Amino acid sequence: MRNSLLTAALLLGASSWAATAHDMIPAAQQTQSILLKNGTLHTVANGVQANTDLLLQAGKITAIGKNLRAEGAEVIDVSGKHLYPGLLALDTTLGLVEISAVRSTNDDEDVGTDNPQLQAAAAYNPDSELIPTVRANGIAYAQIVPRGDGLAGQSALVNLDSWTIEDAEHQAAVQIHLNWPTMRRWGVDSDEQKAKAKAAYEQKIADIDQHFESAYRYALAAKAQQIKTPDERWQAMLPLFDGSGKLFVHADKQQTIEDAAALCKKYGFKLVIVGGYDAWRSADILNEMQASVVYTHMLDLPERADEPIGQAFKIPALLKAAGIPFAIGFSDNWDSRNLPLAAAQTVAWGLNQDEALRAITLDAAQIAGANNIGALAVGYDATIAVSSGDILDPAFGKVEALYIDGRKVDLNNRHRQLYHKYLTR
Template structure:
């Protein structure tokens, strides 16, 4: 009993200590910030060496040569690189702290029909994981619910805030559907295969029934004929009026095309998450103007007969097929590897500019954030200053991160422990 008590006390202590980090969120920008003589990786207008950038009132106010501003904080960035803040898609940041401690995991709820659930309601801006992620230049994250079926809605947040209200960044409504999969193991006989196929088809029928009910509800809402409000279908109205997007988590070609058929039937804006086989369905996806959040950049091949580098070259295949895509990293703390995942695409067919765009501007477009992901006048003043290539984890050396013109504290638990054990 004593050992059990000690173990419980240790776990509870670890949980309590992991609930909040020590870094204080930055105050709103109060005076102009002028970055001088930097190499700007604008994403929209190429790389501009020896160029100045002015941040004012949380926005990029000017870009050019020999800029000046009254009462500005001047940063000499000679020899430095400036990038837009990175946008991490398909993360569970702020929803899970310690994966093996259930009380710190708010990634999913029970049931398969929860479109009304919002990930932002469970987001913890004090998570110890957040500072370790933004130290790699990640300024924004799409916080995504997990689970089966209609899992809920994701929220786009900035990674330096006191509360969820401070964190939320304006974006499209994002409803997430986890597509069913065919069993891979234990299905050998013809009878087992027939049963598995029948079960899969029944799940698709159930999904179609959900969307049919939601579509009828949307028609009734448009005609102002709703007598008994249903929070589930109310949450899906944006899908039918064009202001929201349906994010379907699917990898296999059959699943992607089955999901596309549902989206086409109800004229929904479709984003495929995962998307391992998305390039194989280019005609179907391009016809619908669908996008892909590819999340397998550092994975092994899905099939035993595929080459070892198959997962690595899929972004280049998506590019060749003309499918709009972004690179995502489906994790919590591990989402800090997003720049590394993007860098891997350069070795397998994309240019450096295309790789950077896949984790900045293209990622922002997919979630409907029109003012993120580029260095351009009017865009958010969210920038990264580094001494090297941000896609190179060994030599990137990020020196500063600004979110909406606010300088973010890059200290974090990993850095503290590193310095602690240097003195041992």
């Protein structure tokens, strides 16, 4: 049974969502084949293919090539258009937060530091007014992530055109999120205050160790079929111990990343660092563990006063040079629509165009543990963004159509409605 992230969601969620629900109707399941003709395909998996056709049948890509034919298919000429896999926005609160300043519309966090059983999917609002504004930029999937301290809960990967969470949820690895503590700085000149900060940090680490030790013992008992009194917290963490789940640790500084890596190494967890500002500095440790990074600071200022102004911008290139698998994420709700811009920024700071696109498509899907999305390839889900230009260029890359599982999505949204409204003023 899923647990709501906030008890208030059960009491206030229905009324708050009704007040902010969008009126775009989710597309019906694909029943007719669709043949997209003569487009420029940015396949991610097999380079860029010009003047190429794409056949979509029953929600899947079934053929790629030139001069394709399909009896009874809807034929759409996309000459001069650019076709991309639907983009993936990682580390968002989309559908969990509607209006940040209105508490009753914020269902992204619960109390306590030990909540691995909580599932963000239980609080997801597929009618959020924010969703159509985000998918208008070609974003087809979002990882919805619980916030909070310590073990905050489990995220879910959803498609952004659905009636319910059951329609929306895409199969992915179990994703448990741990917000690693930071060492508070009480003052640079006081040894006493530094000692207090260090002691407080070490106590939080000890608490995390205790949580995971309890979960480990529970996992051993479960393996031996010796569980007499089930505990939903430790039950939720079993996928970490059997290898079917991933631990997403939110950490930025080198010390916190390496402390988190030590914990994961102890138990053999699959590790994903979220944030990852200093991850490139810990390349040896992360590569040894085959860990990956969701980098979320692409449009941020430097973390340290003595760093160059462009430090945050070039970190994806540093991760690439260090051989660390990574994706670009955008830790927000409505602002996650800027994901293509964040990826574009990496091109100016060391990545090439293909690497930047891969960081918000195929690599993002692989980090989330999702199969058959993130690329234009036969057998993959028919999730495609059709753009008039480079999708990473906000000035010229206007998304003209979006298909999710072969369903053509309504790209109308609140922003466009207001734009046309005030054009008539």
